[in-house]
Amino acid sequence: MTYHHSLPARLPEMIFKISSLKDGGHRFSLSVDAAKFEDAALPPELFPNPVAVEVVLTKAGAEFFATLSFETVAMPECDLCLKPVARKLTGEFRVLFSQDRSITPGRDDSEVRSLGKNATEIDLTEDLRETLLLSVPMKNTCEPPCEALHKKDAMSFEFRPDDVNETLEASKWQEALRNIQNKN
Ligand SMILES: [Zn+2]
Structure with a gap:
């Protein structure tokens, strides 16, 4: 620049x-x-x-x-x-x-x-x-890292259609979490 x-x-x-x-x-x-x-x-x-x-x-x-x-x-x-x-x-x-x-x-x-x-x-x-x-550093990230929070925000956004009830949203969220843990 x-x-x-x-x-x-x-x-x-x-x-x-x-x-x-x-x-x-x-x-x-x-x-x-x-x-x-x-x-x-x-x-x-x-x-x-x-x-x-x-x-x-x-x-x-x-x-x-x-x-x-x-x-x-x-x-x-x-x-x-x-x-x-x-x-x-x-x-x-x-x-x-x-x-x-x-x-x-x-x-x-x-x-x-x-x-x-x-x-x-x-x-x-x-x-x-x-x-x-x-x-001025080229790369800047939160300390401690906010990456996990960032991922969570992206996913909950995905699972937030207005017609989905809270329980379903929560269970999908847990399922998504399990999938992530299994991949690691
Ligand atoms: Zn951050």
Whole structure:
């Protein structure tokens, strides 16, 4: 699934001023409301809780190494019963910004981006958005598993014509249960 935005929202809290930053590490702890991304893939139902974000910006001359990490409790839907399931999500992203054009990418996989000589800020909005998106699990099911309940619901629905009396329904249900047990 891909979502396109002609004008992606910029979150002021994810924009870091670098013009007066001294060499060394700088830690920023903040809370972000995922709804501010105005992204259909990050709806408030999925991210009802604040996203705790920590950014560490390490300046070394013309280079800024950014480490972004987050933690939140998301509420994805159970794949079987569609009930919201609370899931703790975490994620991390690292990127090196450089004002030095001659920089060559590092040997590891960390991303390198060039930064204009006169850049005054680093915008990590998109990086947080993508890190959040990547952290959402593809499969979500209730814990403890709701699969049995799901099967029962499907069967009782099958045996629920209005003209069938309660006793008959119950006996059919018991028969169905026995059939399942015999199969196992
Ligand atoms: Zn479920």
